Amino acid sequence: MGLENKIFESLPDVLTVKLDAVVNWARKSSLWPATFGLACCAIEMMNTVSARNDLSRFGAETFRASPRQADVMIVSGRVSRKMAPVLRRIYDQMPEPKWVISMGACATSGGVFDNYAIVQGVDKVVPVDIYVPGCPPRPEMLVHAITMLQDKIMKESVKDRTDTIEAESRGSVVPGTLPVTEGTALEHETEVEVAQKNISRPYTIPSRHERRRSF
Amino acid sequence: MTEKLHEFVETLKSANPEWVGDVKDALGEVTVTVPREHIFAACEFLRDSLGFDMLADLCGGDRGPEEDPRFEVNYHLFSTTHHKRLRLKVLLSEDDPKVESVTSLWKTADWHERETYDLVGVVFENHPDLRRILLPSDFDGHALRKDYPLRGYEPYSMN
Numbered sequence: 206m207g208l209e210n211k212i213f214e215s216l217p218d219v220l221t222v223k224l225d226a227v228v229n230w231a232r233k234s235s236l237w238p239a240t241f242g243l244a245c246c247a248i249e250m251m252n253t254v255s256a257r258n259d260l261s262r263f264g265a266e267t268f269r270a271s272p273r274q275a276d277v278m279i280v281s282g283r284v285s286r287k288m289a290p291v292l293r294r295i296y297d298q299m300p301e302p303k304w305v306i307s308m309g310a311c312a313t314s315g316g317v318f319d320n321y322a323i324v325q326g327v328d329k330v331v332p333v334d335i336y337v338p339g340c341p342p343r344p345e346m347l348v349h350a351i352t353m354l355q356d357k358i359m360k361e362s363v364k365d366r367t368d369t370i371e372a373e374s375r376g377s378v379v380p381g382t383l384p385v386t387e388g389t390a391l392e393h394e395t396e397v398e399v400a401q402k403n404i405s406r407p408y409t410i411p412s413r414h415e416r417r418r419s420f
Numbered sequence: 421m422t423e424k425l426h427e428f429v430e431t432l433k434s435a436n437p438e439w440v441g442d443v444k445d446a447l448g449e450v451t452v453t454v455p456r457e458h459i460f461a462a463c464e465f466l467r468d469s470l471g472f473d474m475l476a477d478l479c480g481g482d483r484g485p486e487e488d489p490r491f492e493v494n495y496h497l498f499s500t501t502h503h504k505r506l507r508l509k510v511l512l513s514e515d516d517p518k519v520e521s522v523t524s525l526w527k528t529a530d531w532h533e534r535e536t537y538d539l540v541g542v543v544f545e546n547h548p549d550l551r552r553i554l555l556p557s558d559f560d561g562h563a564l565r566k567d568y569p570l571r572g573y574e575p576y577s578m579n
Contacts, residue, residue, distance in 0.1 A: 287556050321563055321572030322555075 228363050232276070232302060233355040236265040239275035239295060244282025246309040246341040253344040265351050272298040277354065278331070279347070283311035284324045296331045302366040304358070306350050307333045310340045425450040425504055428470050435465055451507040459510050460520040463495065467525055472497040472506060475522070478532035480540035484566045490514040491542055495522070512542060521547040539564035 242250060253260050260266045269275045272295045284292055296305065307327050310316035313336045315325035324330060334357060337350045422445055429452055433440045439462040441453040454462050466472040477496040484490070495508040510519055521544040523529045533544040534553040541562035544550055552559060561568055 287554075320570050321568075 225362050226359075229359050229361060233358040234264045235267070236263075236277045236304075236351065236354065236358075237267045237269050237275050238265060238277045238279050239272050239299065240268040240270050241272075241278060241295065242281050243284060243288070244309075244311065246281035246312070249341045249344055250279055250281045250308065250347060253347045258344040258348060260348060260351065263348065263351050263355065272296075273300060275299050276302060277304045277306060277351075279306045279308050280312040280327045280331075280333075281308040281341075283316065283318055284327050284330065285322055286324055289324050289330045292327070293330050302358075302361075304334045304354055305331050306335045306337060306347075306354065308337045308347060308350070309342055310338060313338065316340060421448050422450050424502065425506055428466075428504070428506060431470060432462065432465065435469070436461070439465070449505065449507060451509055453509045453511065456510050456512060456519055459495075459508065460522060460525075462508065463497075463522050463525050466497060466506070466508075471499045471501040472504075473500055474498040475526035475528050475532075476505070478522070478529055478536065480536035480542050480564075482540055482564060482566050485514070488513060491517050491540060493519055493536060493542055517541060518543045518545055520545050521550075523547055538562065541565060 242248075252258060254266050254268065265277070272278075276299070278296055278299065280292065296303070305327075307313045311318060311323065312327045313333075315323050317340075319325070327333060335350045335354050337346050339346055342350075426443075426445070429440060429443055429450065432452070436458070439454055439458045441455060443453075444451040474497070475495065476498045477494070479494050479496075481492045481494065482490065483492065489511040491512040491514065493510045493512065495510075497506045497508065498504075499506075512519060517540075519542060521529065521533055523533065523544075524546075530548065531553060533547055534550060536542050537544060537547075537550055538552040538554050539562055551557065555563060561572075563572075
């Protein structure tokens with residue numbers, strides 16, 4: 206009667222697939238973001254979930270009020286120096302697998318707020334998977350970012366995402382005591398890769414999980 | 421328009437002539453400059469005898485490193501009985517930016533004075549809990565001073 210009956214009629218009882226493919230498919234199909242809005246970008250983020258843009262088409266509409274139940278953190282807006290430890294703590298409270306979307310110019314680079322109060326890019330506090338430009342980005346762009354993140358998840362390995370407590374995650378650097386750096390080491394690597402044209406997607410930098418795989 | 425306010429200032433002056441310095445009347449607002457050592461007594465008199473029972477705002481200002489006195493603290497008083505507003509101003513030099521706290525007169529002064537201390541660097545003596553309120557507690561310097569660099573001091577400037 207239904208379509209699934211036709212499928213089961215034509216398929217064998219047993220299928221062999223890569224475990225990664227199945228697990229990643231499950232993970233990418235229900236990305237639950239943490240309920241977490243920082244500034245005006247959060248308004249666009251709410252709009253993304255609403256009826257017109259309907260993020261539930263991509264399985265990411267369930268915003269969880271607890272970071273313990275969330276998979277993806279959408280940093281929607283400027284992160285002040287005083288907010289940064291809080292943001293890092295929310296990130297630490299999220300269980301693996303977890304991803305971060307830096308939404309908008311402020312979260313990505315500080316935007317117009319090039320001053321003492323605002324963290325100049327949230328990637329100085331948490332590892333970022335996808336950067337979304339815009340001020341604020343339109344909801345379509347956030348939807349695009351979610352789909353890009355889904356593509357990225359499909360390329361990951363389950364082994365990369367064990368839920369162990371990592372040293373780099375626990376020894377969180379509290380902003381305000383951050384050392385002066387000439388950009389992170391990851392940024393330098395990415396710059397080199399972009400310069401050598403080895404990187405296919407210049408709009409994302411590889412997450413630490415992707416980098417671990419390439420070792 | 422400001423006759424009533426000038427009456428208050430005259431009453432203040434008759435109570436203690438040392439309390440009242442420069443008096444400015446501009447745009448329907450009266451500003452009285454009070455010497456630093458008398459601000460608490462003047463505030464107390466205004467609150468108890470003249471009905472200025474509300475401290476609407478307390479804020480600091482930096483006139484620039486080349487000015488002397490460099491800092492000012494403004495007390496915006498409001499009387500709910502007379503429905504009048506009066507501004508007191510205390511001028512402070514850069515070497516000794518200290519002024520008596522008025523927290524014991526108006527509870528609301530607590531956080532206002534903390535904010536002024538945090539951003540301008542004015543120290544309020546006898547304040548019950550004078551620590552930073554807006555900036556991180558390990559912040560270096562006072563951000564709203566005119567000579568404070570926009571991106572902050574290292575290592576806070578993460579550029």
